[in-house]
Every structure is written in structure tokens, then in C-alpha cells.
Amino acid sequence: MTKKISIKDIAKELNISITTVSFVINGKSEEMGISLATTNRVNELIIEWGFNPNSAARILRTGKSKTIGLIIEDIGNYFFGNIAKIIEVEASKKGYNVFFSSTDNSDIRAKDLIQKMKNSSVDGMIITPTKGLADDIKLLEKQNVPFVLLDRLIPDIDANHVILNNYKGAFDLTNHLIKNGYQQIGFISIFSDLSQMDEREKGFVDALAKDGKTILDETMLKVRFDLSGKEIVFAIEKYLKKNPQLDALFFATNYLGVYGLEALQNANKKIPKDIAVVSFDDNDLFRLYTPSITVAAQPIHDIAVEAINLLLNIIHDGDKKNNPEGIVLDPELIERNSSPKKKTMLMVD
Amino acid sequence: MTKKISIKDIAKELNISITTVSFVINGKSEEMGISLATTNRVNELIIEWGFNPNSAARILRTGKSKTIGLIIEDIGNYFFGNIAKIIEVEASKKGYNVFFSSTDNSDIRAKDLIQKMKNSSVDGMIITPTKGLADDIKLLEKQNVPFVLLDRLIPDIDANHVILNNYKGAFDLTNHLIKNGYQQIGFISIFSDLSQMDEREKGFVDALAKDGKTILDETMLKVRFDLSGKEIVFAIEKYLKKNPQLDALFFATNYLGVYGLEALQNANKKIPKDIAVVSFDDNDLFRLYTPSITVAAQPIHDIAVEAINLLLNIIHDGDKKNNPEGIVLDPELIERNSSPKKKTMLMVD
């Protein structure tokens, strides 16, 4: 990069002090009583020279970067990609930049990213925490760094957060299946200690319990998080073979649902004739698949907007930090063709 | 944020100079002949205190940020989300952070982002240019800012770039349809001056021409970029009604294909019985749809890796800037069930 222009150059050219230039740049001319003539001359030269203040210097001096850090699980994933997008748009409306990074659910990467964000003097962070992040989150609180937890919680830590009512989503989805006459519902989830997966399982179990049903261990499949797509498909196929009695399937996440459809195709099971299907999270595939898939859709837009607004509030109002606020949003049950009222049996409605 | 630790604090605590501390931090102890004893004492205290150098100060001093800027069209989109993800991973392997931002194909936003990135002292940028970005790109060249253009070119500008061979992708896809006996192929694209859309159209037209075919204006649908999903679906439905003679459809982008499937469902056209379908870009829906959709898939991983490696080369080797390199990657034709050999007519193969 060729020699950059600094406010010193502007000041010299115009024969004024850098103080004056700085005031004009920061829109404080009036407040500081800089003459209109001077203000205009400075502004004109800035445009002519294409000057832009060096942000490293600004950050070093003020400690504020007008940047927020967004630490999510995976920027390549539909849910998080859209969250990131909306947060970016909302933040930029308020004059903030966003610094993204993906953890891939690795504690090490998450810790590293939090550290990097702190060093980069972000004004605050939105974080989807990984499991072992409790200490780092506590440190953030101790250090008075504004932050909000997104999508999931850390057990025993009371922090600002925006999450989905995962319990309700799973409960509603399960209840919908029961009401439509399904009796043998398989639950397919990932092996994880993430709070939201627990909640989904609880919602599922409670909805069954409400009708005096319990789930058998065999009909509960949990796949390891780190399996490849092919391995997941294979695991589900095996599970289907072992449980021919199932008349409905509950997929606890978006991508499990996608792999599940592949497994069902391979197993030559027709939806909903042979087996009904519901899934957490919506996507294009579920909407356009034949048959379309019943889902509990996350209000992505609201989640993102609530998170960025909450963070900005915390940044601007120090008090908020001491009095954490939890925002819990309800998913939307979208009934589609993969789980119609069961016709093959008598029903008491 | 409570008072931060600086190298001054470390130096004071250990009764040494900040120079020494700085050398240790930057791994120059040996080179600078700092005693092992001192080095160890510094390193221990750094860990004990959890010290991390302030990056704003570092950037201000060195002009290097170890950060690269990634300016893409839309982080929420499948293609770009995955590109971003891979670039992030590759960059972090080399010790670089990535600063993302989406342009939404707006010139104004793109210009603004380039400016912001420059102010943030990124060491280089990867950019998917919008249409009116020629001047800004030229300025980047003049200012010696390392950058590479991704996914599309700017007419008349010779710059480092990594793009897809859009021509070949469209040609192959069209040729595949012709070889399988389709005669009346509709082309559905967006109204755009983006170079890659031109290339796709050329590939399509040339593949037809090779067989002495030409495309009629009526069978070429271009939708406006800023239409909503519903409007696009509606436009395609109208087009289908107006062109009942079509026996195949070529969708020039991923999302047009997705909306196209919705339109075909609404129009009650069965694939491939009533009409065959091929699309540019792959995704989950195309892979799992019934029938699965034939596509020209972009080698997302390779595109991302080539782009970041090229940029890093340019950053480390100033010469590269003066001798722009263009990397053109071939898409992969994935033949699936939406475009089988046409059975209803005699064919000379």
C-alpha cells in the first residue's frame, strides 16, 4: 500500500492543527465551535484526497472498535449462515461491523476465537457456546465484556441469551404426531450435551408421557456428532431395519432430517404411507420434498434481531450486564404432508 | 473491560525492559540473544496473567493485521456460506483471520465494505465484485492492495482471479440434454450483467448451435434479480403456461432451480415425464429430490482453497500483483434422474 494520508497531512495542507481536523472528521465541528469555512475546507479536502481515518489508531486511542464479534458453530450451515446475514444487516444499520468465525463445535477453537476477538477490541460478542466454555464465559463476565449467548446455554451460568424454546418445539411436533394417530414414534438425535438437544428430548418424552406412553431405548437413536454424512445415513438405515414397527420418525435436527430422507429412500420406505416424518428446523428440501415435511421452524429472523439488539443494548447500557436478560422464542409448527392423519386405524378423536 | 495488562506491566513486574518482553512475545528471543532464563520468566508470567498483546497497537505499528477481508454476495447463501467456511479454515491454518461481509450485490455496499476493509488494515481481500466496481478495483491495484476476484470478473480489468468455467458447465449441461434427445429446451436465467451469467448463456447457445439449433426469444426467461421468491415462482409458472412445447428446462442458477421445482409442482408438470430439468450448482434439494436433479456442480472446496492460496501468495510475494494470475476451475456434470434418455421418440445415436 503506497503512503497513506493521515490527518497530519490534511492539517499541514490547510495550515490548521490536527485537532481541528479531528473534530471535523468526528462531526464535532459545531459542538467545538469550528467555523463553517474551516469545516467545509476540511471536508472538501477529505473527499478530494479520499482520506479515511486509520482505524487501528482510533481503536488504540479510544478502546472502541464499532465492531462486534459473532462466534457461531458453522457459517456454512443454513441456520447460522442466515443468522449471520441478518445480524450483519442489523448491525450495519447501527454503524457496527461484524467479525464472524466458526467454532465447528470445538472448545479449543471457540476459546481461541474469544481470545482473538478480545485482542481485536471488539465492543461485544454474540456467541453460540460449545460445551466446555463455562470458564471462558465467566471470565468474559468478570472482565465486563458485553456478550450474549445464542441458540444454547451453558449450565449454571446466568448470562444474557437468546434461545429457542426447544422444549415446546419438540413437544408440539410430537403431540402433532400423536394427535394424528401415530403410535410408534422413533426419535433420532445426536449424541451431545448441548442444552438444546436435551430440551428437545425432554419435549418429546413429555409429550409421550402425557398420553401414558414411554419410549423404548431401542427406538431412540443417537448418532455421534462427528460422523460423516454417509455414516449417518448408514446408521439410520440400520436403525430402520432393526425397528420395523415404527410408524413415525422424529428428527431432532435439520441435517439429521436431510440424511434421514436419504436413508428412507435407500430403505425404500415411503412417506407417509410406510412411515411419517417430522423434523426440527425448516429448509428448502423439507418445503419442496415430495411429500413436504412437517417441521418445527425456528424464527431465524427474530432470533438474529433479538440477539443483536440485546447486545447493542448491553454495550450502550452497562447496567444490563449485571442483570442478565433471557429471550426465549417459540418455534412455529408447520404441518405438511409427511405426517397426515393416520387412515389405516380406528381413531377416537 | 477492566484494566488490561500491557507489556509495560510485564516488564515492570520482571524488572526488565519492554523491548525484551516484546522480543520474547514475538519469538525472537534466540535471534536477539535473550537469555533462556529471562525468556522463561517472561513466558511464565504471560501465561499466569493471561496476557495478550493488543492488536490495534500492533497493527498501528506494523501496518500488518494478519487478517484478510472476504467480500461476498451473501453469507446466507449455500455456495458463499461454504466458500466462507473453507476460506476461514485454510486462512487460520496459515495464521490469518478472516473478516467477512456481504454485498447483496449492491455497488454501494461493496464500495463501502472495500473502504472499511482498507481502513481496518486487512492484509488483502477476496472479493466477489458487483457490476459497478471497476473504479474501486483499479484503485486497489494502484494502491498496491493485494486482492483476488472470486466467482466473477470485471470487464476489461486484468486482475488475479479464481472463477468457474461457466461456459463449459452450461455447454456440458445443454449437450447432455441434447444427447438424451431433448429438442425444445427452455433457458431460465436472471437479468444481470454479471460475467458468469453471460458465460452460461453463451455455453447454452453454443451447445445448441453446434447442432444447428437456435433458441427462440420466447423460450428464454430472464427474471429480475430483486424479485421475491413468490414472484419468481409465479413468473416461471406463467412462462411454463406460455411454452407448453418445452421438453426440458435449463436453470442457470441454484436458487432459480429451487423456485423452478416449486413452479413445476404448482403447474403439475412431472419430471422427467412431462419435462426434463437441469440446473447449475448442486445442493441438498437437487440431490434428494424425487427425481434427483442433474446439475453442473461447482467445485466449492477447490474454488475456496485456490482463492485463499493465491491471495496469500500475493501477500507474501509482491511481484505477483503485477502479473495477474487467473485460475479457472471446471464444474462437474452430475447426471441424475431428472434428464434421462428420452424414450418417447426415435433416436439416432
Place this chain on the structure above:
DNA sequence: CTGAAAGCGCTTACAG
């Protein structure tokens, strides 16, 4: 109405 100067936290010649 405007300016001189300190200082944010680093890195790096220069000196010994």
C-alpha cells in the same frame, strides 16, 4: 474559534 501536547500499546532501529 483553534493549537500544542500527552498518550493509547506496541515494534524496532540504535546504542552500549
Place this chain on the structure above:
DNA sequence: CTGAAAGCGCTTACAG
């Protein structure tokens, strides 16, 4: 083997 000091480009009390 180590230190004192300049300087990166800003912002902001302080002074007039």
C-alpha cells in the same frame, strides 16, 4: 545480553 526512545495515527483534556 539488554535498555531508552522514537513513532505508528489518532482523540481529547487543557490552555488561550
